[in-house]
Amino acid sequence: MLAAKARSPLLDPQFFLDWGEDDIGVWSWPRGAITGLSDFEGECVPESVFHAPGVGPRLVEVSEGYEGEVWEGGRLLATRWWSNPPTDAQWRDFLRASRQDPDVSAPVPRAAPMRADPPASPWMARLVSLQAPRQRDITAAVIALLAAPIAYFALQWAAVTFEQARLAAKLETLSEAAGEITAAQGEARTALDELRDYEGALDRQHPIELLAVLTGLLSDAGVDLREFAMRGDDLSVALFAEGEFAPADLVRSLEADDLMYDVLAEPGRLPGEWRIQAQVVQP
Numbered sequence: 001m002l003a004a005k006a007r008s009p010l011l012d013p014q015f016f017l018d019w020g021e022d023d024i025g026v027w028s029w030p031r032g033a034i035t036g037l038s039d040f041e042g043e044c045v046p047e048s049v050f051h052a053p054g055v056g057p058r059l060v061e062v063s064e065g066y067e068g069e070v071w072e073g074g075r076l077l078a079t080r081w082w083s084n085p086p087t088d089a090q091w092r093d094f095l096r097a098s099r100q101d102p103d104v105s106a107p108v109p110r111a112a113p114m115r116a117d118p119p120a121s122p123w124m125a126r127l128v129s130l131q132a133p134r135q136r137d138i139t140a141a142v143i144a145l146l147a148a149p150i151a152y153f154a155l156q157w158a159a160v161t162f163e164q165a166r167l168a169a170k171l172e173t174l175s176e177a178a179g180e181i182t183a184a185q186g187e188a189r190t191a192l193d194e195l196r197d198y199e200g201a202l203d204r205q206h207p208i209e210l211l212a213v214l215t216g217l218l219s220d221a222g223v224d225l226r227e228f229a230m231r232g233d234d235l236s237v238a239l240f241a242e243g244e245f246a247p248a249d250l251v252r253s254l255e256a257d258d259l260m261y262d263v264l265a266e267p268g269r270l271p272g273e274w275r276i277q278a279q280v281v282q283p
Helices: 002-007 088-097 122-131 135-202 207-220 247-256
Strands: 013-019 024-030 056-062 065-072 075-082 223-231 234-241 260-267 273-280
Touching: 065 088, 075 088, 207 223, 207 234, 207 247, 223 273, 247 260, 247 273
Parallel strands: none
Antiparallel strands: 013 024, 056 065, 065 075, 223 234, 234 273, 260 273
16 A cells, blocks of 8 residues: 555545456545545445456546556556546656557547446446345345244234233232132131021120120221120220210210110220220120
């Protein structure tokens, strides 16, 4: 690259190298000539590399201007570009720089238009091979088109499988809870049967039944149960109430359940303490 820069007549050149088997083709142009290609990310390739090989010096008409070329044995030895057809002096200078013997009396050759699809250019063969869709590219495109719906349905199947697993786990949890509820219901029925057997055998209310009813009423009234005692038909209860407490309302609630009568509420010895005395209604 240093040797190519030393031989270039430009102050700030940019190069293109065409590596052959035993030689290197070097093209150079002003770097500022392509600064306007701001969105270009490829490689700048000289147009002459796509030209079909010639024999000796020739002048060809390119896409924008004219290009002098010197060919030998199918290899491009030298090339020079002009925006307009070169003068006789410019053509002779190009031949001398290319180590050719210019004929002083010979005029500039007629510029031949270069065909858009030269058949014998190695670089054009590479370009055509890059542009032509290859079998593996077509196969890759088909695989990509088929893989897209397959991937979509695979994701859907995975989502459905995950949702099924989640629902199955939730159903198992609900089944366990339902089993516990069923067991609790069975235990409650068993306890109810025992209470009824107790009532039938002793002809009186079971203390547990009275305690359950009393606990519910006291909870609604915001009162804590501290003591519970039942001796025969006599019921004695110690309560604790914070803040405002209406003992008359509690007495009416206890007598309204038809489980006790002669309910009496009296303050205890401690602040907030109340004692309830009542007679139990026997079946």
